[in-house]
Amino acid sequence: MASLKNVRPDAFVTLLVDCLTDKGFISELERIKKYVNEYIVVPVEESVPAIARSRYIKTSMRKYVEGDFLYVDADTVWNAPVDVADFTQDVMGVLDGHCLLTEHPLKKGIEEEFKKVNCNPGVEKYVNGGVLFSRDSEVSRTFFDLWHKKWLETSTSGYFIDMPSLNCAIKQIGDAFALLPDTYNVQISRSWEYFFDAKIIHFFTGWQSDYFESPYLFQKKDFWNEIKENGLNESILKIISKPLTAFERTLGVYGNSEKEFRDTALFGFIADLYRCRKEKGTFYFLEKLVQFISLHWLSK
Missing domain, CATH: 3.90.550.10 (Spore Coat Polysaccharide Biosynthesis Protein SpsA; Chain A)
Structure with missing residues (x-):
């Protein structure tokens, strides 16, 4: 509103x-x-x-x-x-x-x-x-x-x-x-084709349950937590006034082929390991193992 x-x-x-x-x-x-x-x-x-x-x-x-x-x-x-x-x-x-x-x-x-x-x-x-x-x-x-x-x-x-x-x-x-x-x-969780001409952007709060946070601020839990705690302060109103620019500073873009990979069970499994990673946990062990294989086997 x-x-x-x-x-x-x-x-x-x-x-x-x-x-x-x-x-x-x-x-x-x-x-x-x-x-x-x-x-x-x-x-x-x-x-x-x-x-x-x-x-x-x-x-x-x-x-x-x-x-x-x-x-x-x-x-x-x-x-x-x-x-x-x-x-x-x-x-x-x-x-x-x-x-x-x-x-x-x-x-x-x-x-x-x-x-x-x-x-x-x-x-x-x-x-x-x-x-x-x-x-x-x-x-x-x-x-x-x-x-x-x-x-x-x-x-x-x-x-x-x-x-x-x-x-x-x-x-x-x-x-x-x-x-x-x-x-x-x-x-925008379906297509970005119409984003830059948008009258109304439907960002779907359900995105927040995905493996990684979206780079779009309206899909971030921290954004909504700040509103709950502080209301619509000056910084939030500034973001609301320019919804086409409401992104993290560092932003990557991926296409259909990468999306297909991200939809695989293997990616989901690795993403879960990464999300729940500990300094000496399973993710870091696998990361070191893959680094070793890449260096001593795949590079040949």
Whole structure:
């Protein structure tokens, strides 16, 4: 929200919060409210697990918000204002991974999610739920009713993901859905193709569980820990104001062939050893062994 206000100070921000969060995080919410024009508390039953509350609200938000709106996930940062002329249909979004499902690098994992929730949308164009436009129309209301109903159904599996149900609802409304330009949801853990023209950068906080920290500051735990402790201080606001330059000073770039290597079990095994390394542990023993072999055998 702070980054949005930076690129569009007059933007009207609506924040939806479940009733339990509203009562339990008063001090944190007070810091957030200064960026909010409209604060709406959504009734959610106590039986809904904490991990599911945001999805409960997300799939039903059309009931609580008046007018056209652009929904944006929290793990995003704004780089440029939107162009209203891009919003041409009742419901709009961006492809997950910026590609067709058949070309998606995580296709197997996505299909496993379909099995877990017993919901295969049967679509070629699999849409990401991070940024969605909704027109205040009967079609859009029908879409959200379909999405929420399907999400409640898939949630009985114990998995509360919302994208399979999202894409089921999109398929049902047909031509009333259209794709937004990819720059509205630049998913940098999937592709960097649209990064430098981005309006909204979707950095995925889930990246933090990877083997090594990302060089992009918005994906670093230290960055978020500083915000939790000190709020949006001057140094953080400076980073937010220039999201295209928010990188470590020393930065490497790797292509598809190196990514394939990094996705292997062997790389993961070595990465685990490195991450948990001790001065005289297994990693250093193997490192010395490989150095010896390289020097006395491979060099010949």
